[in-house]
Amino acid sequence: MKRDVIFVGNRLILNDAFERYILRSIKNRLTSIDSISYFDESDKGLFLHLEALLKNDSKLIIVTTKNTFTIVGKLLSTVTADNQILKEQMLIPSRANILEHGSYLLNHNNSEINVLLATEGKTLPPILIDDESRLATIHLFNEELLSAQTLLEPLAQNFDVRLEFSELIEGWLKIKIHTRRHGNLAQFIASARGLMHHKVIAASNIAAFIIERLGSHHKKLSFAESCSGGSLAHFFTSQSGASAIFEGSLVTYSNTLKANWLAVDDESIETHGAVSAEVVLQMSEGSMNVSFADYALAISGVAGPTGGTDAKPVGTVYISARSKTSVHTERFHFEGDRNYIQEQSVLMAVKMLLNIDREMFFAA
Template sequence: MALIFIGKEFQYKDFLQTYILKEYKTDKIYFYENLEFDIEKIIKENSQLLIVSNEKLYSTISKIVATLNDDSLEVKEAQLIPSKSILYEKNSFLIELNNTVINVLKYIDYLPAILLKDSEYYKLHIFNYDKDTAELFVKPIFESFNMSYTIYENEGGWCEIVISNLNEMLLKQLRGFIPHIIISNNIFEYLKERLESNNKKITFAESCTGGLIASFLTKISGSSNVFDGSVVSYANEIKSKWLGVDERVLEKFGAVSEETVQQMLLGILEISESDYAIAVSGIAGPSGGTITKPVGTVFIGVGDKFGKFVVERLQLSGSREEVQYKTMMNAIRIFLNFSNLI
């Protein structure tokens, strides 16, 4: 976790630093006079981040965080903040960005609430409705319980609803309209638990994601019960030699194709003897795109040991890292729908 002060005046406010450190313990403290620093790098290096900004730069930081999260700004509590904010109060909002929880505060003459220390929240995942349709069902229910919520479509293409507390009666009513609601703050933890409870195993054949899916799953304690290993088949030669992808398929259709991903699936299922598999291949960029397969073109396949499989083509946007992350999240969406583990 880290603490960032943005604004020249904060270097001289010792009382403010002392006050914040009583509430938020960290030895990683940064001071910047303006926004000429790599905020994205700091976000990636920390699981929690508290940013204290002066009034002048607060809205700019809000816009930067929203952009990094493929998000837009909305007016909440008389301020423009990212629409995906999990919690918010006047001059303070909390948001999750690629597994980093960020609290941005605006300091004028008092310090607003530090939401990180009280950041308990719950995520409800909805896979079978788009955001607008889901909100038609859930909005009246939340209003009847006088509960606030945040709803958005995440990087994997499914809806998430973030709430600050669980209410069993509310959940019962929600499930009356939307039967399959997942409650989990970490979708990989849910994936592990569902596979484990069904005594199933999964493996991956990753190309453009470079092992990202395996990395996220193995962050979960006990993942060894459902995951033995995977293959990062970046080069065509490895796709062919390790996974058995036919060289003629690679030559005719290319590494980024439905045909190649299908054979990657069959190959990884054969060598791993797993119950399920996910295979991905794509062009993460910033170079490598063509007219027919521009940057962001991704093929995702999921299959099982009985020979059933599906392959989807997606056109994703964003930086190289964003395309890789979106590929991983879409792979989880496609797999959960395919396997009926929702």
């Protein structure tokens, strides 16, 4: 069954932050989203789009504004040969069988349609669709895609599950596991962990997993960031519970602040440059010293689109991961636009954090 989302209304299309909030809420409810469509108030193609979607089995969420809520109800009534009635101060199709303020659920043939009235700055009304699809996500580290497929596909057949692989960065695979009719998710995951000891994390949200694991061991984390500009901090602070384990992040773009805040020595900056292994190593040390954290991550690089040189082209990033007992610093080269390079830098830093203490993070 397909899972589709439609936004109807210019106000939704123009408000990026509100749209991201809505999509996060929907993704927390649905196991996946197959398509996202956008229509303004006067787009006559919406009727044809609804008609086409409802010819197949679909879980459909339609997000509307105050101006488009009734219009969508009228279109749905036409498509489903229904009529509109007034229920709980909402003009909605008469066959809508579940409704809460600002949200109603309509069944048509084998499809479910949930219409939401979204208002900027307000909590989204409840999503009423119940996604019964059985799905799990695991993350696999330090394994190449082809090798992972070779090892896990036969296991998937044994437990009647289907796998989807995505390489987030080199050495980090995100794997969605779909159960078939007689599939066993738990046994597959347990067998995968046994087969790939200290490589599998059975969690859909890595940031939340790290927060929980550090919290349970009473450990703290701090960062020193340059080219990532606080993105690493946001990776964690966007999750509930981050305050229990996160000491803070020093975003030091200038060499002056690298020296004054993190105690990076001027000679290292002058000799090797701010984007170097020597400097990022001192950045991670400075972050740990100033915060007294148990782990520290530091990032410095050239995110672009300008600023690159022959020796350090755009996409060059140095990352240092440090614990109380060990440190690892490495140079990487990422490709893409500025934001994608920053995002890849964050993911690689997270991967290095996990690898700096494999016994804690990958323990069952």
